[in-house]
Amino acid sequence: MINIFTWASILLIVLMLMLVYRIIVGPTVIDRIVAVNVIGTKSIVLIVLMGIIFDRLAMFVDIAIGYGLLNFIASLAAAKYFKKHHRIDSKNITATEHTAKGATNGH
Amino acid sequence: MLLGIETLLLILVLILAVVSLWIRDLMSSVVVFGAYSFLMCLIWTGMGAVDVAFTEAAVGAGVSTVFFVAVLFNTTRRIQFNPLDLSAKIFSAILCIGTGYLLMLGLSDLPSWGDPQALVNTNVSKYYIESAxxxxxxxxxxxxxxxxxxxxxxxxxxxxxxxxxxxxxxxxxxxxREPLKETSAKxxxxxxxxxxxxxxxxxxxxxxxxxxxxxxxxxxxxxxxxxxxxxxxxxxxxxxxxxxxxxxxxxxxxxxxxxxxxxxxxxxxxxxxxxxxxxxxxxxxxxxxxxxxxxxxxxxxxxxxxxxxxxxxxxxxxxxxxxxxxxxxxxxxx
Amino acid sequence: MAINVLAVILFAIISQTIHHPTVQLILNILIMASLGLGLFFFFATSVGVLRFPDFFTRLHAAGKGDTLSTILILLACSLFSLKSAKTLDQTTILAAIKILLIINFIFIGSPTATHALIEAGYNSEIDPWENNATRN
Structure with a gap:
């Protein structure tokens, strides 16, 4: 039955590879944050699965608790970042800032 | 079978490392770097280096991404890039590739992974393992x-x-004494x-x-x-x-x-x-x-x-x- | 959390004391079903994050599927570690309870992160996707 857990963890990593597509392509930052958030949660699961595969669960579960407690802090910080900086898309930053500068110069 | 997990994880880490350098937007780069840290922790867990993995887990999930975001919060997330000024880039590229080549040459002399006869494992770590x-x-x-x-x-x-x-x-x-840049929102x-x-x-x-x-x-x-x-x-x-x-x-x-x-x-x-x-x-x-x-x-x-x-x-x-x-x-x- | 601990102890007692093959088969099926459902939901999450058209729909897939699949796979791990232990000692039970604690923390933390991200997307200039094909 250990074998099944090994296959499960390999399947998890392959599905994480699929998510990397969204990290590379993801049109905006916040799409990337979503994909990274999912990868972070799944690495908790992978640590526990590895603990079962290596038969050292009592050792590895502490790391998983640390992740489980701290995982949402980074997402929270990234989300709070957008309260001040409302622009999500990086491609429009240069354009809008240039127009804003031009407007102030014109006045 | 274990090799399968670690090879897959290494492929993921390599992809993410390249992506985090390739993305122009610094905020995205920071976010990708967070995922990189998660996967490094997994690799160290797979190697059995539990304390290193724990440090990576605590620092990577808890503080490092938050620090980067906090820096970007007060600065800008655009990379200043001057397409004409390539001399520094070419110089550093030559330097990096040269150093990398020398390191790769030295790689063949390293002992294989987990070799009990390696020089590191026969002297001082043996003493620690036996007497600690x-x-x-x-x-x-x-x-x-x-x-x-x-x-x-x-x-x-x-x-x-x-x-x-x-x-x-x-x-x-x-x-x-300096005035604030803008009034704080709630x-x-x-x-x-x-x-x-x-x-x-x-x-x-x-x-x-x-x-x-x-x-x-x-x-x-x-x-x-x-x-x-x-x-x-x-x-x-x-x-x-x-x-x-x-x-x-x-x-x-x-x-x-x-x-x-x-x-x-x-x-x-x-x-x-x-x-x-x-x-x-x-x-x-x-x-x-x-x-x-x-x-x-x-x-x-x-x-x-x-x-x-x-x-x-x-x-x-x-x-x-x-x-x-x-x-x-x-x-x-x- | 008290319910978690009670459930773990109950499962441990059942799996270690009753050696009837039918009971053991049921326990195995429970573990396998939990693991399989978790993997299925994570597959659905991945496909959703990849295929959905805009940020809000992607986060809908990621927020729900991710939390549920994590909970299910961790539950399978916890039950399996209890069932496969040869003797039921303190370390095994403590590890199983710790995994259930992780489930609790994820159950609180992950939806909070999702909520914060949704709010960030909603306050910024992301246009929600509209199905123009059916409207016209």
């Missing part, structure tokens, strides 16, 4: 090596953390985040204390526990506001505590000097701690030293976050 439990009664070898055999290293690492927070604090500190109007943080923070702090105190038996120790405790303070600062967290631990008290942590470590090592032993030789504490032999004195001294490390690291993480996020003004943040 007999001499200190600490089952976790990494803690014994870090806090006892190589306590000199660890003491100066603690000093490095202290110097880092002091440097960032002094570089960024404003005297408060930063803490989100009920859901506040309630969830109110639920999580006690558990995070309890777990941090557990990691500090249980480092003798399980992965963890002063550094990891300190980072987790610092991350709980950062969470409070994000979910409520900076004024609220300053009531809990003011900036002045933060610096004072960081000094106290270093003093605990160095002072605990200095006491044996007065008892006629060498610096950081904990076995001399057996004369002062009643009812302990030399072995248990070393074991207990490690706990005391870890507490010092934890206090410094906790205040260090808190101080770095507060300096970065408020641009040295300590009035408002994320």
């Amino acid at each position: 439990y007999k001499q200190t009664k600490v089952p976790n070898l990494v803690t014994a090596v870090l806090a006892d055999y190589r306590a000199f290293d660890t003491m100066f690492e603690t000093c490095v953390v202290f110097i880092a927070v002091l440097g960032i604090f002094m570089l960024l500190k404003k005297d408060g 930063a803490n109007d989100n009920l859901i985040i506040r309630v969830a943080s109110r639920f999580m923070v006690p558990f995070i702090q309890l777990f941090g204390l557990y990691v500090v105190a249980h480092g003798h038996y399980s992965p963890g120790g002063g550094f990891q526990g300190g980072v987790i405790l610092g991350a709980s303070l950062i969470l409070v600062a994000m979910a409520f506001n900076i004024e609220f967290v300053k009531q809990l631990l003011s900036i002045k008290r933060m610096l004072l505590l960081a000094v106290i942590g270093v003093i605990i470590f160095a002072g605990w090592g200095l006491v044996p000097v007065f008892l006629g032993q060498s610096f950081l030789d904990y076995s001399a504490w057996a004369a002062l701690l009643p009812g302990t032999g030399e072995i248990m004195a070393r074991s207990h001294s490690m706990l005391a030293v870890e507490i010092g490390v934890a206090i410094t690291v906790m205040c260090g993480m808190y101080g770095i976050y507060m300096s970065l996020v408020s641009d040295g003004r300590f009035d408002k943040g994320l």
